[in-house]
Amino acid sequence: MTLPRAVLLDLDGTLIDTEELYLEVAGELLGAHGLALSEEARIAAIGSSMETLAELVRAAGLEVPAEVVIEDIVAGVVARLGESVPWRDGARDLLAALAGAGIRVGLVTMSYRVVVDRVLRDVGSGFFAVVVSGDDVAEGKPAPEAYVRAAGVLGLDPGDCVAVEDSQTGAAAARRAGMWVIGAPFYRPLPADTVDEVWDSLVGRRAEDLLNRPLRDMSARMGSAP
Helix, strand or coil: CCCCCCECCCCCCHHHHHHHHHHEEEEEEHHHCCCCCCCCHHHHHHHCCCCHHHHHHCCCCCCCCCCHHHHHHHHHHHHCCCCCCEEEECHHHHHHHHHHCEEEEEECCCCCHHHHHHHHHHCCCCCCCCCCHHCCCCCCCCHHHHHHHHHHHHCCHHHHHEEEEHHHHHHHHHHHHHHEEEEECCCCCCCCHHHEECCCCCCCCHHHHHHCCCCCCCCHCCCCCC
């Protein structure tokens, strides 16, 4: 039995409870002008890049350049993270378990580096062998670029890595990169056919839960947890 050579984790919604934080800040920007995000736009924003969120805000009627929208949203999120980082239950224990088992861990997020740095100050950068943020890539999730880049920095084939994602957008990115994908949904359920298995919670998860992942024969993908 073997453990994966690397586990690549999403940040927002997977390790920390910040997806709604981004939507709150975006909503406040729009609300100041009597505008609001539609429910469809809110769903589309989950797991997506900052550029996508900015375009959704502009599509709601805010006539401001996308780069200004991004700056305002990022600044608002960093300000809200000033006092504490809202970790998901079990997230920090999972990081410690992976490190204790000698598994290399990567962070693959669409948050910008300034947000990531705030989180790393809280948990410590030593857990992560590679960090890819939203401003490191030309194409955000669901494009596979961020995951392919992270695997490359580690000197690994993407197929040797396991990804953990909370959103359908993020899961699509990891799958397109050729990775085994564990869904850890938080805000919304993940359709079983978008991931290879599902963890209902991060609480109590151990390195042993990753034995024999990824499956060597990807045709054996199950779509749900055994």
